[in-house]
Amino acid sequence: MNNSASEAGFSDLIASELPYLRRYSRALTGSQSRGDKYTVATLEMLLKDRSPFDNEDPVKVNLFKCFHAIWTTTGQQFSEPDDSLRGRAEGLLAKLTANSREALLLRTIEEFSLDQIAKIMQIDVEEARRLITAANTELAESVKGRVMIIEDEPIIAADLTAIVSDLGHEVTGVARTHKEAIELADEATADLILADIQLADNSSGIEAVNELLQKMDVPVIFITAFPERLLTGDRPEPAFLISKPFQEAQVQSAVSQAMFFASTATLKN
Template identity: 50%
Template sequence: MSLGQQLAPHLPFLRRYGRALTGSQTEGDRYVRATLEAIVSAPEEFPKDVDPRLGLYRTFQAIWSSAHIDDDRFPGEASSDPEAIARARLSRIAPLSRQALLLTAMEGFTVEDAAYLIDVSDDEIDTLVSDALSEIEQQTRARVLVIEDEPIIAMDIETIVRDLGHEVTGVAVTRDEAVALAMEDRPGLVLADIQLADDSSGIDAVKDILAQFNVPVIFITAFPERLLTGERPEPTFLITKPFQRSTVKAAISQALFFDQSSVPAG
């Protein structure tokens, strides 16, 4: 099997990581493209002593890190550009902490693998993840709409949201109910399942809501490949079922981290 064939299944998830790291589909995809170009131009430099997925992310990390060395420009949060907002907040959060959080909680890498990817010791990863969650949670607070038709899952999500210090505006089980709740009490974040109780679509519900106002959205699905197609638009934040609580926490923190309407905790 060629290297390209080995890497192909992992590209949708690398795009997910790139978008979560940068807060932008365009920027995330740009780094993924640069990663692939680097591999094609110098295949002999691709890590050969690790799993292909690890080698792919390691190459991505090297390119992303080199692009951010000595970059101390952090535009103010008044900008509406997600990357500008992120940079302002990054000035107050250690970048390694965020990378450790995403790699372990969202991408599912082990502590040992994450340590390899960002070039730190195993012992540092848990501390970095804890620091990232704490710092991001202190910076952001939001009112959250949950679109989920499974009662147990909805309750679990509600608990996670409240544990993070956010408020739940409502739980919708159908497209129409979701849109109605959003119009009645505008949320600052939407957590949306795809398949809803009356066979309506969470994707359609989100489209209806976004047609009225902008709000960060996190999709939840058992079939992430249906959304990670490479076609635009793709969701910036996507959680795969069954999910870990830490994954939901990481996605919420990251989504709000790039959103200008979330406010610092007081």
């Protein structure tokens, strides 16, 4: 294989995993813009040095390992000016066990094994396990709020309601359509929206959320079977995505992360 073909093959492998790195980085930082800055920095590093990929680990593991090398060496800092709300979020962040959110997101949202998390974060497996346990406990205790659920499948809506309630949050109600979502928002304020993409009347959950965000400034978690379709970089995108079919731990993690960053950007970022 010639160099150009090898170059193209490597680029294709990175491109196939890039949407998931972007999903992870924005969930970690709380917004599209901050997350994408770290993703771009990771890609720039790879242009200069591919040696981190000279092993038998999966491309996704090596890509995330490169990201974490940058994330940790930059002090895990947000690059945008603080406001009072952002300051509140960072104040909460300072109280959490160091690196615990990273481990939790890698496990629940990206579904890496404990061994892979250990490689990505350059720690041992038991430390990865400890960090995940700490994050689950600390995030669940840090912020309580009110959650609106937009979901047209009754069984899924019931599952989501139970998961959210078990975390200690209040569910303001469940909307099955765009119209019901708008009506529910008028009846009860929410601190977080949990929304499906396709609704009962064939209306768009994204359109419903966009309309809601004209009235309220809250984080949004989208549920979709095709997360890569919302991670193209072509338009403002959600900071938090859950893939279908989802596990309870994924919803717990996403809700806790989003509620933690209750002041950060969502689709309007």
